[in-house]
Amino acid sequence: MRTPKPSLDWIHAALDGDLSPEQQAQFEQYLAETPEAQAMWSTLSEVDQLLGAASMVRPRPGFSKRFEARLASQRSRAKTLWGTLALGAGAMVSVGALSVLVVSSAIVAGATGFAQQPWGALSMQVTRVAVTFADVRAVINALATTVYALGEWGLMQPVAWLIAVFGLAATAVWLYLIRKLNMEVTIS
Amino acid sequence: MNESEQIARARAGDDAAFTRLVETYQTVIFNLCYRMLGDPAEAEDAAQETFLRAYSQLHRYDPGRSFKTWLLAIASHHCIDRLRKRRLTWLSLDESLEPHPALHEHSPGPEEASVKREQTAVIATLLARLAPDDRSMVVMRYWHDLSYEEIAEATGATVSAVKSRLHRARAQLATMLNSKPQAQRQPARTAVTLGG
Numbered sequence: 615m616r617t618p619k620p621s622l623d624w625i626h627a628a629l630d631g632d633l634s635p636e637q638q639a640q641f642e643q644y645l646a647e648t649p650e651a652q653a654m655w656s657t658l659s660e661v662d663q664l665l666g667a668a669s670m671v672r673p674r675p676g677f678s679k680r681f682e683a684r685l686a687s688q689r690s691r692a693k694t695l696w697g698t699l700a701l702g703a704g705a706m707v708s709v710g711a712l713s714v715l716v717v718s719s720a721i722v723a724g725a726t727g728f729a730q731q732p733w734g735a736l737s738m739q740v741t742r743v744a745v746t747f748a749d750v751r752a753v754i755n756a757l758a759t760t761v762y763a764l765g766e767w768g769l770m771q772p773v774a775w776l777i778a779v780f781g782l783a784a785t786a787v788w789l790y791l792i793r794k795l796n797m798e799v800t801i802s
Numbered sequence: 803m804n805e806s807e808q809i810a811r812a813r814a815g816d817d818a819a820f821t822r823l824v825e826t827y828q829t830v831i832f833n834l835c836y837r838m839l840g841d842p843a844e845a846e847d848a849a850q851e852t853f854l855r856a857y858s859q860l861h862r863y864d865p866g867r868s869f870k871t872w873l874l875a876i877a878s879h880h881c882i883d884r885l886r887k888r889r890l891t892w893l894s895l896d897e898s899l900e901p902h903p904a905l906h907e908h909s910p911g912p913e914e915a916s917v918k919r920e921q922t923a924v925i926a927t928l929l930a931r932l933a934p935d936d937r938s939m940v941v942m943r944y945w946h947d948l949s950y951e952e953i954a955e956a957t958g959a960t961v962s963a964v965k966s967r968l969h970r971a972r973a974q975l976a977t978m979l980n981s982k983p984q985a986q987r988q989p990a991r992t993a994v995t996l997g998g
Contacts, residue, residue: 626969657976664979665944668925673832673846678824680846681853685817688854 625655629662699791706784713757713776737762805869813860820860823869824853830870830946831877837941838881838934840926848884852877867955874946875956878938885934928975936971943968 624641627633633641645652737758761776803811803819805826811819831852836845855876856863863872929937935957942948942956950968954961 622969622973626965626972629972654976657980658972661972661975661979664921664925665940665975667921668945669922670829670833670945671836671842671845672829673849677828677832677846677849678821681824681850682817682821684850685854685857 622654625651625658628655629658695791702787702791706787710780710784713780806865809860809863809865809869812857813863820857827870827873828853831873833945834874834877834938834941835881837925837929837945838878838937839884840930844884848881849877852880855880868952870946871948871952871956874942874948875958878942878956882934882938924979928978931978932971932974936967936974939964939968940971940975 624633624644628638628641645655757776803822805823808819808823812823828849832845832849835848835852836842839845839848852873856873859876863869929940932940939953939957942953948956950961950964953959953968954964957964959967
């Protein structure tokens with residue numbers, strides 16, 4: 615190895631056992647001639663001995679059993695979470711498909727009127743289609759009203775708003791579920 | 803069955819083989835976590851988490867590397883993450899850490915046990931003052947006898963960086979040790995087990 619620089623480098627190299635016999639002799643002479651270095655050597659050696667003599671700490675008995683139980687618990691949670699994710703994805707696809715169906719039906723059915731009175735025609739058609747979905751009628755009506763109001767404001771096309779709202783909701787649900795999976799199951 | 807076979811079996815989905823690996827390395831990993839975190843309950847949790855991570859990442863393990871070093875790397879990174887999240891409050895040198903009551907000495911004789919407890923406290927205090935990255939290197943070097951090259955492999959640092967950080971940590975520890983009463987500074991090696 616290269617000859618170390620005086621002082622600390624020498625001491626560390628000596629502690630690491632990196633000095634050749636020749637260098638060791640030089641180092642000892644250096645220590646004898648330099649009281650500060652001798653003091654530093656003494657303290658660093660003490661640190662080395664203290665740490666070198668420190669105990670290994672063992673876990674409580676039954677560590678591997680506890681590990682097995684934890685692994686089984688994580689697997690069970692993973693199944694539940696994946697099931698939730700699948701259900702969420704299914705629900706989102708259903709809502710998306712329903713939205714597309716409602717909006718596209720409204721657009722197709724009201725194509726003529728749409729050209730003259732776009733927002734009113736769309737709202738009317740959306741409402742008309744919603745009648746066929748008795749259980750979700752109120753929701754569709756509210757949605758149609760919202761889309762109509764936004765259209766009235768002239769901010770954006772209602773379909774774009776519908777898609778944006780749906781996209782945001784879907785993204786939020788996905789992020790939440792994936793974050794949960796990452797925290798509890800996926801191991802980085 | 804040797805370690806390579808156990809690893810191969812574990813990778814093939816044999817949970818019992820992985821459990822045997824856990825049994826083999828539980829002390830190594832627990833000790834690192836305990837020395838890093840300073841709390842037996844948190845060390846247990848971190849060690850368990852380390853093995854869970856290892857289990858799920860087993861397909862990424864390179865059989866050409868040391869399994870122990872790979873596990874230590876996972877444990878070290880995990881503990882550093884925990885310490886960063888904890889926003890560790892640096893302890894004053896004058897505040898000595900009491901050893902956890904769950905720490906049991908195997909050595910005979912109350913006097914010797916008392917000295918060792920004091921040393922455990924001294925070491926815990928000293929380690930707690932080091933930055934998490936330096937602490938993990940010190941533990942790997944002194945408790946697990948890893949070479950500079952192995953520490954570099956485990957931490958992702960270069961060998962020269964490891965050397966430099968360890969030397970700096972050693973000097974820092976020496977400075978801290980100088981401020982300790984002489985009675986607390988006698989080294990002695992014992993095995994310690996966490997009970998209860």
